[in-house]
Amino acid sequence: MGWRLGLGGAGAPLLLLLLLAGPGSGGRKYPKRKCPGGCTCFKDTAICERVKEIPRDLPQNLFSLSLIRSGFTEILAGSFQQVPSLQLLLITYNSLELIGDDAFVGLIHLEYLFIEQNRLEAISKNAFRGLKNLLYLNLANNNLQTLPRNLFQGLDALTSVDLRGNAFHCDCKLKWLVEWLGETNAQVEPMECRSPPELNRTKISDLRPAGFNCITTDLVLFDTLPEQSLSVETFMNNKEQNLVIAQPFTGRCSFLEWDHVAGKFRTYASINASLTSRKGAGHHSFSPHRLHFLGSSTVVCKPLVIDGHLFVVVAQLFGGSHIYKRHEAAAGGFVHMQAIDGSRIRKPNDIEVFRVEGDWYFIMADSSKAGSTTLYRWNGHGFYSHQSLHPWYRDTDAEFLEIAGKPHLILASSSQRPVVYQWNKQQFVRRTDIPDMDDVYAVKHFKVKEDVYVCLTRFLGDSKVMHWDGSMFRDVQQMPSRGSMVFQPLSIAGYRYAFLGNDYSFSKVYLYDPVTGLFQHFQELSTQAPRSFAHLSIDNQDFLIASSFKGQTHIYRHVINDQSA
Numbered sequence: 001m002g003w004r005l006g007l008g009g010a011g012a013p014l015l016l017l018l019l020l021a022g023p024g025s026g027g028r029k030y031p032k033r034k035c036p037g038g039c040t041c042f043k044d045t046a047i048c049e050r051v052k053e054i055p056r057d058l059p060q061n062l063f064s065l066s067l068i069r070s071g072f073t074e075i076l077a078g079s080f081q082q083v084p085s086l087q088l089l090l091i092t093y094n095s096l097e098l099i100g101d102d103a104f105v106g107l108i109h110l111e112y113l114f115i116e117q118n119r120l121e122a123i124s125k126n127a128f129r130g131l132k133n134l135l136y137l138n139l140a141n142n143n144l145q146t147l148p149r150n151l152f153q154g155l156d157a158l159t160s161v162d163l164r165g166n167a168f169h170c171d172c173k174l175k176w177l178v179e180w181l182g183e184t185n186a187q188v189e190p191m192e193c194r195s196p197p198e199l200n201r202t203k204i205s206d207l208r209p210a211g212f213n214c215i216t217t218d219l220v221l222f223d224t225l226p227e228q229s230l231s232v233e234t235f236m237n238n239k240e241q242n243l244v245i246a247q248p249f250t251g252r253c254s255f256l257e258w259d260h261v262a263g264k265f266r267t268y269a270s271i272n273a274s275l276t277s278r279k280g281a282g283h284h285s286f287s288p289h290r291l292h293f294l295g296s297s298t299v300v301c302k303p304l305v306i307d308g309h310l311f312v313v314v315a316q317l318f319g320g321s322h323i324y325k326r327h328e329a330a331a332g333g334f335v336h337m338q339a340i341d342g343s344r345i346r347k348p349n350d351i352e353v354f355r356v357e358g359d360w361y362f363i364m365a366d367s368s369k370a371g372s373t374t375l376y377r378w379n380g381h382g383f384y385s386h387q388s389l390h391p392w393y394r395d396t397d398a399e400f401l402e403i404a405g406k407p408h409l410i411l412a413s414s415s416q417r418p419v420v421y422q423w424n425k426q427q428f429v430r431r432t433d434i435p436d437m438d439d440v441y442a443v444k445h446f447k448v449k450e451d452v453y454v455c456l457t458r459f460l461g462d463s464k465v466m467h468w469d470g471s472m473f474r475d476v477q478q479m480p481s482r483g484s485m486v487f488q489p490l491s492i493a494g495y496r497y498a499f500l501g502n503d504y505s506f507s508k509v510y511l512y513d514p515v516t517g518l519f520q521h522f523q524e525l526s527t528q529a530p531r532s533f534a535h536l537s538i539d540n541q542d543f544l545i546a547s548s549f550k551g552q553t554h555i556y557r558h559v560i561n562d563q564s565a
Helices: 011-021 172-181 273-279 288-294
Strands: 039-041 045-049 064-068 088-092 112-116 136-138 160-162 193-195 215-225 232-237 240-247 252-259 264-272 298-306 309-316 322-326 334-339 348-356 359-366 373-378 383-389 395-403 406-413 419-423 428-433 440-448 451-458 460-468 473-482 487-492 495-500 507-513 518-525 533-538 541-546 553-562
Touching (some): 215 264, 232 298, 232 541, 240 533, 252 298, 298 348, 309 359, 359 383, 406 440, 406 451, 451 473, 473 518, 487 541
Parallel strands (some): 112 136, 136 160
Antiparallel strands (some): 232 240, 240 252, 309 322, 348 359, 359 373, 359 395, 373 383, 395 406, 419 428, 440 451, 487 495, 507 518
């Protein structure tokens, strides 16, 4: 037997007439003892009204069942297993609020399912599982605001669906429905969004999947490292990204790699810069207390790989700065290679490594009154002084970047505005400065296509994002700074962020909006007094490492969430 009803807007009244008559019944009733209380049974039809729950002792040979004006609030797994021959099921004007998984399991012959004019608010993802022969589904005039993803999966025989009269909230959770409407061959009655306000009365069929922005990201704390740190740097070693962390209070550079088995970072080498400092301390009249502090002064551990060899430039506030070379057989995995000229570098604060016209260089920004920011060049055997820049200006940061394809340097200073230098084939020459930005502690750059931007950090006041207009940097955006010593842009998994450190409160994370060209507040991080941030990608995972001058170094995992899933 098969039901073939042409149901339009008047489908439900027509169905009720057919049910009351009973298909092929001639109106003849079965004996009352074979019909549950509250139900009227015909030959192969039953109508139940004002029952408190779905009857469990219905005749097994039913082809149609109607549940009307009843008090049950949910349909759970196996609710209709006692009537496997059902081809039509009508559930209307009831107190129904929830349909659970496998609610209609066993109804392999069901072709028409009407669940309309109820209080239905939630449907489980697998509510309709097993209804392979379902032709018509009516969920009209309920309290549905959303539907679980792929609710109609497996209903391959569907020819008609009615979802009208529900208060759909058209957000990412309904993106799948928009996609399904564009793919299904079933006839779907027009339905509308009720919210959000900007989409009220919009036909869902008029929406497009591309109009949903459903991907969100998050930075979730993954691990902590026990020591305080100042600089965090990444580099390639054995075709994988590694970390090196400068630990000022132990005088160490600690090297970390990813343990693929344990799924965490582990230390595999270290440089104890304090030992090198003490070996040379005999040439100076340091007090015992000063000697102790020699091991507490590492501020930057800068790695660079030249011709397959790993070198590390270690800057220290006391005891001089040094260069080390990776040697696995040596204690700690490194050997001391070279000392940096102490007459030029008195109080190093930052190191930048870069390559210009095939040659390797690093620049060390000196923040003392008597020192000189110095550029060093690799000659095949070591790094030697190439140029002194900006003497006596107490530089706090150096940034290498390319502007219009030409090498440039920006030096930030506590005594004047940041200065922009340009390479002239032999050395860097002053080009311009950055206006209206005194007391800049640090500068970092990023690019959007060919446009060059800088993030300028101020300890108090406003840090800024500025854009190069062809002749100078001009304001784009200001961020309030409250004890900030780092404002660092990073690109993680295709998303561009800016991290603004804070010594007195939570640090701010901003996410770049390519439409407006501005950074929007995104998240806060609890890392205490951060001084640098670094991104590391390994095993299809992205991590953010946040140094801490006052507490533990934090490692965050970058998580991408699809809200439409």
